[in-house]
Amino acid sequence: MRFEFTQALLMGTWMAGFFLLHAAESTCLAAFSEQAIPVSPSQVHLSEMELKIWNDPDFQQRFAESYLAETEIEPRVTVDEREKMQKVLELISADKMNEAAALLVKSRSEAASAVFDFTLANIYFQQDKLNEAAEAYRVAVEKFPKFRRAWKNLGLIHIRQGEFQECLPALTRVIELGGHDSVTYGLLGYAYSSVQNFLAAESAYRMAILLDSGTMDWKMGLVRSFFKQERYPEAIALCSQLLEDNPERSDLWLLQANAHLGMNQPLKAAENYEIVDQLGESTVDSLNMLGDIYINEELYGMAAQSYLRVMNAYPDVKPDRAIRSAKILAARGAFEETSRLIDRIQETYGDKLEVEDQKDLLKIKARLAVANGSGEEEIHVLEEIVKLDPLDGETLILLGQHWSRTGDAEKAVFYFERAASMEKYEADAKVRHAQLLVGQGKYAEALPLLRRAQLIQPRENIQKYLEQVERFAITR
Numbered sequence: 001m002r003f004e005f006t007q008a009l010l011m012g013t014w015m016a017g018f019f020l021l022h023a024a025e026s027t028c029l030a031a032f033s034e035q036a037i038p039v040s041p042s043q044v045h046l047s048e049m050e051l052k053i054w055n056d057p058d059f060q061q062r063f064a065e066s067y068l069a070e071t072e073i074e075p076r077v078t079v080d081e082r083e084k085m086q087k088v089l090e091l092i093s094a095d096k097m098n099e100a101a102a103l104l105v106k107s108r109s110e111a112a113s114a115v116f117d118f119t120l121a122n123i124y125f126q127q128d129k130l131n132e133a134a135e136a137y138r139v140a141v142e143k144f145p146k147f148r149r150a151w152k153n154l155g156l157i158h159i160r161q162g163e164f165q166e167c168l169p170a171l172t173r174v175i176e177l178g179g180h181d182s183v184t185y186g187l188l189g190y191a192y193s194s195v196q197n198f199l200a201a202e203s204a205y206r207m208a209i210l211l212d213s214g215t216m217d218w219k220m221g222l223v224r225s226f227f228k229q230e231r232y233p234e235a236i237a238l239c240s241q242l243l244e245d246n247p248e249r250s251d252l253w254l255l256q257a258n259a260h261l262g263m264n265q266p267l268k269a270a271e272n273y274e275i276v277d278q279l280g281e282s283t284v285d286s287l288n289m290l291g292d293i294y295i296n297e298e299l300y301g302m303a304a305q306s307y308l309r310v311m312n313a314y315p316d317v318k319p320d321r322a323i324r325s326a327k328i329l330a331a332r333g334a335f336e337e338t339s340r341l342i343d344r345i346q347e348t349y350g351d352k353l354e355v356e357d358q359k360d361l362l363k364i365k366a367r368l369a370v371a372n373g374s375g376e377e378e379i380h381v382l383e384e385i386v387k388l389d390p391l392d393g394e395t396l397i398l399l400g401q402h403w404s405r406t407g408d409a410e411k412a413v414f415y416f417e418r419a420a421s422m423e424k425y426e427a428d429a430k431v432r433h434a435q436l437l438v439g440q441g442k443y444a445e446a447l448p449l450l451r452r453a454q455l456i457q458p459r460e461n462i463q464k465y466l467e468q469v470e471r472f473a474i475t476r
Contacts, residue, residue, distance in 0.1 A: 073177055075114040075144040081107075088119060097123050114143040118150050130157050141173075148177040152184065159187055164194035182212030189221050198228040216246070223255055227262070235259040250281035257286075266293045277309070284314050288321055295325075300334035304341050311348045319349050323360050330364050339368060359385050359392060366398065378402060393425030397432055404436050412436055427457035434469070443473035 077085060084107050091100035104120040121136030137154040141147050151173045158167035171188045189204035202225040208218040219242055226235035239256035246252060257272035273290040276282050291306035307325045310317065322345050329338040342361055346353075353361070362385045369378035379402055385395040400415035413436065419429035430453040434446040450466040 073146050073148040075147060077113045077115050081113050085115060097127065114140040114147055118147065125153060125157065130161055133157055146177055148174055148179050152179060159191060164191040167191045182208045182215065185211065186218045193221060193225060198225045201225045227255065227259055230262060232259040232262040248279060250276045250279050254286060266296065269293060282313065284310055284317050291325060295328055295332065300329060300332065300337045304329065304337035307341055308344055311344055315348055319345055319353060319357055323357055326364050330367050335368050338364065355388055359388055391422060393419040393422045397425060397429055400432055409436060427453040431462060438469060443469050443476060447473060
């Protein structure tokens with residue numbers, strides 16, 4: 001069995017060598033002609049894909065370059081150029097960058113070594129003249145396509161300028177030329193992530209980690225690439241591994257929390273957010289997210305506490321998020337927690353609240369008053385809102401409903417008519433007014449109001465109600 005395996009291996013090696021020999025012969029012929037000679041299927045038994053690759057001009061150019069020694073990744077300089085470069089280096093050593101740059105500009109030409117362009121680019125790079133540096137690096141690699149350092153620095157400039165798509169070919173070329181270092185792979189991963197190619201980013205980060213397992217940035221990049229691909233179990237597992245050695249890293253806890261949310265594991269995410277808070281690294285977003293999780297899990301007391309923590313830790317943050325949370329708690333019937341949150345909002349922001357924010361808070365208070373059966377408090381709160389904004393149609397309708405419930409039809413009609421004078425609230429106000437009249441048995445008077453409401457804003461339920469009132473009006 002071992003003999004058969006060895007024989008097969010030798011046969012495979014021989015066939016590979018046979019293919020390379022024929023390929024090399026074809027390339028040598030191409031090298032001695034004015035134009036590359038395509039390989040025909042009769043010369044070498046190649047598949048259609050292999051033939052397409054071989055006849056590609058870029059491939060043929062790269063193969064021709066392979067005749068140069070792989071160590072030859074630096075352009076050569078003549079004796080005269082070496083002397084000029086010595087003067088440049090002396091100026092650089094003396095921190096006379098501008099003089100060195102001027103000498104290089106004078107020495108540059110199409111025939112001059114790419115070393116001049118590269119050195120000038122380095123000076124520009126050091127002076128933060130990124131556009132000039134990039135152009136000089138491009139000239140260097142055009143003159144000498146295997147100039148690995150120039151390709152790498154060109155890639156670095158593109159990353160500095162946020163030109164991630166342009167960075168990819170440069171860093172890829174560095175790797176093709178043998179630059180298999182962790183930084184190049186890591187930056188390539190970062191660039192791929194920035195252009196939303198997370199699968200390629202994952203591969204690059206894996207290589208960076210393989211070459212340098214101690215750099216946390218590459219591991220964090222890999223976690224994020226998992227997350228962006230919605231491979232949440234892998235993201236969670238890698239975060240757990242990294243947290244064993246780095247339990248103080250709040251960004252890891254937050255990343256893992258987001259992955260738990262992606263897997264619909266909100267309470268596990270909440271555990272992470274609580275740990276982040278214990279580390280003193282909570283953010284406005286993380287605390288608000290924690291509160292939202294607790295609301296969805298019907299843990300209203302813990303939700304309110306999370307929202308209160310936001311105001312304790314970040315008193316300067318805008319109150320709109322806290323007010324929205326209070327609305328949600330009130331809608332869920334968590335009136336005690338809502339009251340606590342409203343009190344803290346008013347205590348924290350006081351006179352800094354905008355008119356709209358004050359109105360929102362008063363409306364929530366009115367809802368709490370209704371829930372507690374406190375009619376007097378409700379009317380007081382609603383009247384306060386109208387004082388702040390006499391054109392708040394929603395509050396005028398609520399006032400009309402309040403007086404309708406308490407039996408003061410005249411006041412109810414007054415507020416309904418005020419609300420109906422505003423285009424936005426006319427339809428709803430007329431429906432409420434009509435309902436009041438129907439309750440009084442005044443069906444004929446209610447019909448024009450309902451018809452007008454349907455003309456403004458047609459609704460199926462109001463149409464059915466209108467038809468019922470019409471039937472009652474006919475029978476009476």
